[in-house]
Amino acid sequence: MPKMSTMNSTATNAETNTEKPATSRPRPLSPHLQVYSWLITSTLSIFHRLTGVVLSIGLLYLAVWLVIAAYYPQSYDAFADFSASPIGILIMAGWSVALYYHLFNGIRHLFWDMGKGFELKNVTRSGVAVLILTVIFTSLTWAIAMKVGK
Amino acid sequence: MGKLTPSVEAPLKRAKALGSSHHGAEHWWMERLTSIALVPLVIWFVSVVISLVRADHFQVVEYFKSPIHAILMALFVIFSFYHTALGLQVVVEDYVHSKVKKFTTLVVIKLGLFIFAVATLAAIAKMHFSA
Numbered sequence: 328m329p330k331m332s333t334m335n336s337t338a339t340n341a342e343t344n345t346e347k348p349a350t351s352r353p354r355p356l357s358p359h360l361q362v363y364s365w366l367i368t369s370t371l372s373i374f375h376r377l378t379g380v381v382l383s384i385g386l387l388y389l390a391v392w393l394v395i396a397a398y399y400p401q402s403y404d405a406f407a408d409f410s411a412s413p414i415g416i417l418i419m420a421g422w423s424v425a426l427y428y429h430l431f432n433g434i435r436h437l438f439w440d441m442g443k444g445f446e447l448k449n450v451t452r453s454g455v456a457v458l459i460l461t462v463i464f465t466s467l468t469w470a471i472a473m474k475v476g477k
Numbered sequence: 478m479g480k481l482t483p484s485v486e487a488p489l490k491r492a493k494a495l496g497s498s499h500h501g502a503e504h505w506w507m508e509r510l511t512s513i514a515l516v517p518l519v520i521w522f523v524s525v526v527i528s529l530v531r532a533d534h535f536q537v538v539e540y541f542k543s544p545i546h547a548i549l550m551a552l553f554v555i556f557s558f559y560h561t562a563l564g565l566q567v568v569v570e571d572y573v574h575s576k577v578k579k580f581t582t583l584v585v586i587k588l589g590l591f592i593f594a595v596a597t598l599a600a601i602a603k604m605h606f607s608a
Contacts, residue, residue, distance in 0.1 A: 376568060383561045383590075389554075390597040396537045397600035403534040410530065419530075423523070430519050433512050440509060472527045 371454045375432045378425035385422040420469075427464045431457040504563060511560040518553045525550070541604035550601050558594035562587055 363369055395406050409415050435453050438444045444453055525546075529537055541547050565586050573579040 379561075379564045380568065383565055386557055386561055387593060390593045390600075393550075393597050393600040393604075396534060397603040400534050403537075407531075407533070426519060426523070430516065434516065437509065437512065468523055468527065472530065475527055476531050 367454055368450055371432060371457065374428060375436070378429040378432075381421060381425040382429055385418075385425065388418065388422070423465050423468055424461065427461045427468075428457065431460045431464075504566070508560065508563045511556045511563070514552070514556045515560060518549065518556060521549060522553050538604045538607060541601055542607070544605070547601050547605040551598055554594060554597045554601070558590050558597075562590045565590075 392406065392410075395402050410419070435444070435457055438453070444450065525540075529540060532540070541550065566583060569579060569582050569586065573582050
């Protein structure tokens with residue numbers, strides 16, 4: 328479905344630009360996410376980037392936490408209250424999922440860098456394993472966090 | 478990056494045969510090196526967050542008075558900020574196509590991350606050395 332709509336928009340784009348020389352028309356630039364059909368491998372690859380960007384925001388959260396703890400102790404309770412609020416919990420939840428996904432998929436990448444696991448069957452298998460491990464470790468982490476908090 | 482700053486780059490770069498990518502394998506290698514270091518550090522970091530998430534201010538400062546805690550957190554901050562800078566650079570290079578925008582975005586991201594990293598390291602040091 329997304330493939331069709333992309334083709335249509337490209338077609339109209341080409342029609343309206345017929346008088347222009349081919350070189351001045353905007354050309355497709357890679358990576359062009361919307362022109363690919365759905366594959367688990369490509370989806371997991373996009374997730375790796377997405378979680379990486381999410382984690383960079385998480386890192387700023389860590390920075391704010393430690394800077395407040397060290398330099399603004401009078402604001403620490405306010406920060407702790409925010410972290411324990413529904414929004415704070417949501418941030419932590421997103422952070423933990425992104426962290427485990429990026430960790431396990433990153434290990435998958437390191438194996439590829441060593442030339443291991445490139446067979447299509449194994450690429451799909453390791454991808455599914457990454458998803459399962461992410462779910463298990465995220466649940467485990469939250470189970471432990473809840474227990475510690477009591 | 479090479480083409481953005483022609484005035485400060487000597488023709489030596491061409492002589493070194495670095496090719497169309499304008500750089501060697503440093504970026505790729507450092508991304509891997511930091512990721513290997515981060516595998517155990519991330520697991521440790523999660524345990525720290527779990528143990529400190531409900532701690533009050535005094536307990537957090539107390540935690541970083543231990544040399545091993547302060548050093549491990551400093552290493553985590555250094556490797557993770559470095560890894561983030563390298564990773565975001567690739568994302569920007571892939572999706573920001575205007576040369577000026579690309580250059581500006583990279584400068585803002587890299588300087589911003591550097592400032593945040595130094596501030597975080599200073600915070601760890603302050604708590605570690607506090608009386």
